[in-house]
Amino acid sequence: MLSGYSFNDLASIFVMQSFAGLILFSVFLLMALGLAIVFGQMGVINMAHGEFMILGAYTTYVCSYIFAQWMPALFGLYFFIAVILSFIVAGAVGMFLEWSLIRFLYKRPLDTLLATWGVSLILQQIFRSTFGAREVGVTLPDWMMGSWNLSETIQIPINGMIVIAITLLITIVIYGLLYKSGWGKQVRAVMQNRTMAGDVGINTERVDRFTFGLGCGVAGVAGAAFTMIGSTSPTAGQQYIVDTFLVVAFGGTESLGGTIASAFSISQARSILEFFLSGSMAQVLVLLTVIGILMLRPQGLFALKVRR
């Protein structure tokens, strides 16, 4: 399929396709980070993760509406405020959920699966009752749409670059929180041995609540970012949840590095295959490969070596 095109054409496509791969990588990583924190650090399988993303997306929608109505002069900047608000809203709802439901189920991981699935249905219906069953259109400021023309033939989507930037920022912040801060030490201590952590004076309940809130907040940020590239409807979270679990399971549930590596390899494989094969076929092949690798390495790509 590549014959008959000039070298210049092919070079441009190569550059754009590399960016497409990077964007997909950022999208996957952003989706998976929140879940990786909750699943990896706490062992809670949060089936409502997609709905927390959509909570962020609706927060962004409400923000865009408010700014367009009352503060049109500041409309160009509303998105950043929306991202922060999404984090706060999703995080707060997450903490409330942990306090009211999840904390009673820590000893029964399978039940959290069922309970959070129920929560996802409830959230979907709340979105539907509040915002209607139809998709809502989130209007973006003009400067965030369109593309950046690197050359005559190379166009890079601006919203893709914003997604990359947000992902980078969130990853660095989370890395700092988990591995460089005192709070992160507490989280990891609780994860490795809950009883001992409690004995040395760590308030494990509070650590759990903040960890869960952080995971949900990051999901909210992801949802806010995805209003630029996807749809916002009560059930849109379901579109993301499969890919999210795939990335987290493939990466191994216990390390941030694993999640990053897994998001990178899956996104690159898919983006390259999608270019040479058709969309559906590429996804089938990627799924098959992941399943094959997980059969050989059930613990995922990277697993912490913990003495049990």
Added chain:
Amino acid sequence: MPDKKTHLLKLQASRRQMLTGLSALSLSPFLSRVAYADAPSTAAVNTTGLAVTDDTVTVGILHSITGTMALSEIGSVEAEKLAIAQINESGGVLGRKIKFIQEDGASDWPTFAEKARKLLENDKCASVFGCWTSASRKAVLPVFEQYNGLLYYPTFYEGLEQSRNVIYTGQEATQQILAGLDWISKEKNAKTYYLLGSDYIWPRTANKIARKHIENHLKGSRVVGEEYFPLGDSQFNSVINKIKLMKPDVIYAIIVGGSNVAFYKQLKAAGLDLSKHNLMTISVTEDEILGIGGENIAGAYACMKYFQSIDTPDNKKFVAAFKKMWGEKSVIGDVTQAAYLGPWLWKLAVEKAGTFDISKVIDASPGVEFKNAPEGYVRIHKNHHLWSKTLVGRARTDGQFDVIYETPELMEPNPFPVGYQ
């Protein structure tokens, strides 16, 4: 020639009617029945035990009002309720007001079948307006055939079906596709086409028809790519790059649901300007643009039989009535209008048959004309689809379409197109 069996049924029915009639007899002189004075007797218009009384007839509405499909199907429910209200205002059907029983298919195909059975077996509905996806229609089809019900199905769909018990008020694939391709090939001098679709039966069948038409009927034209994406997929950057490399004259897109939003947003972000590149779709109506955002799809061509902006008195009246009933902000897409036709076509067929008996209504249906439909004149073909015109519209930033082409003739429905399979 009435055979013995139907005669017997008639007798039984009339006896039952007499009994219920007796109880009401003492009151009846005092009740005002002016509007229905000329209504034919129930025994005469209902020989098969349908839910028909002296002044009402019951029909069913069966759509998803919860679940994934709710966003698409709610418009159809609203249109059907509007049509029923209007028919009742104008005197009803055979002197009887239409009552409706609404059931929720809940975006789940077995639920659709179960509710269809309820509407036909328990509620004895004289007709049912419902379904949206092909999957839900396929699920209820055996039920309608078993109980000899009558379904009015509003969605444009892939064709390859024709049931005695269904009237298809949307377009089948060839009606929607061929005229649009002919137009873009002639007007835009298009030679190369890139076909895209969500990965299920409708887009695949439609693209198959499109491909055959491009290769066999449009001189010197060819398909340079054809691709499908899982339902709900939200990443289109790779295929957009491929399109940029191949530079097709026309992108022909049949992507549905949430994927639509992602596709058009990413297309715009990738610098593909739809005012310069031709994109034709048969899956985006005014409803979908609400989610996509007018600014993301402005310039694209859509090919279907109805746009809200059609400039005729009949359509303006319809749009005004719809907005009055369902709010100023509501938009009306192709399927919503097709759903609106259902109750009217049923009323016309019942009046032509002079009875509510489903078999007779079905027999009377071919040839039924609805002259003042919002989309214009339509007529039921003997294959139970509608003769209708096909339009090409161009999306505007405000979410509406400019109608820029209309087929001069009605397009004949052809659900089993020879040479296209």
